[in-house]
Amino acid sequence: MTRARRFPRGFGVAMAVGVGLVITGVILVLRQPETSFGWFAYAPLTAGSVAPVSFFLGPFGIAGTVAIGLGIGLAAFASGWMLARRRPSRDPDRPASD
Secondary structure, rough: OOOOOOHHHHHHHHHHHHHHHHHHHHHHHHHHOOOOOOOOOOOOHHHHHOOOOOOOOOHHHHHHHHHHHHHHHHHHHHHHHHOOOOOOOOOOOOOOOO
């Protein structure tokens, strides 16, 4: 009878932490409070059009972006580590060591 091959505990923990960081980062970025830039007394004197919409990351947005990056990096590291693990050679002349 052959035993099912189990994933190492470190892989599961690393993937869980990585996914948790990504989810936390997305929540922080999406739920950040709206930032205010103050009051302007007059429109700027330019000939071109001015786009009033800008995307500014506050402290929560920056923390969320960092958490997303760390989570993706950790999940990629864990996946690469799992794929690159050494597997035992399958030499037909050598008996199995179960």
